[in-house]
Amino acid sequence: MPVGWIKLLFIVGVGYAVYCAFLFAVQRALIFPTLFVGIPEGLDQPADLERMWVETSFGRVEAWFLPSRRPGPDGKSPLIVYAHGNGEVIDIWPSVLEPLAHRGLSVLLVEYPGYGRSEGKPSQKSITESFVAAYDRVAGRPDVDSERIFLWGRSIGGGAVCALAAQRPSAGLLLMSTFTSLRPFARRYLAPSFLVRDPFDNLDVVRRYPNPVLVVHGRNDTVIPYRHGVDLARNAPNARLITYDCDHNDCPPRWPPFFRILEDFVRGKTDSP
Known part of the structure; x- marks a missing residue:
């Protein structure tokens, strides 16, 4: 091989190595864009919303508890642990999820480290620790039915709840617009998958998950392709796939019909449309 070609290949190889090292260093800023996620002001929150702080090894993480307005005869209600997308904070969700409280479900919203008012930096490890600590904080409450705790993750939140499902018991898993793993997305950047620092291997978790799984995905999702939902x-x-003709951020297209499906999932009904 001519010397010129050897030099060119060397330069290309060094350049690619530098590029991969750069991606390795900045990938968490791409996955968790905390600098661009502000705290919205002026949002009306439910009067009975309980705000709490959860202690972790890296600082305090905020969590909000929305209690059921229709508890059972024993005073207990099923609990939904909700994990939001990477471009959001928990502040925007109580008004959306409040109808679940009227349907007899309590909701726990856990903030990601470094988001909103929470301390720390987001990573698979810190997010998992946060959700486990928040789960442990509320699972023993007298108004929570510990046998009916359901985990719901949207987009990156699917990784959070799958990580929690691997460490704590739950009655069901709801994955909305989420991924099999973050490793395949390395191809978008022409990088090897082993460089992904926070893989969130959801596929491995659902393969071993013994309880019902409800997968919800938009057929036209341009952020996380529909095939991820199909594979999950x-x-x-024990899974059911619900497909909507929508993209990523408009899934589901309408909340009220989906809430009926979610309530049936929690109640153990499988004949919802």
């Missing part, structure tokens, strides 16, 4: 549903032992 195919690999879970």
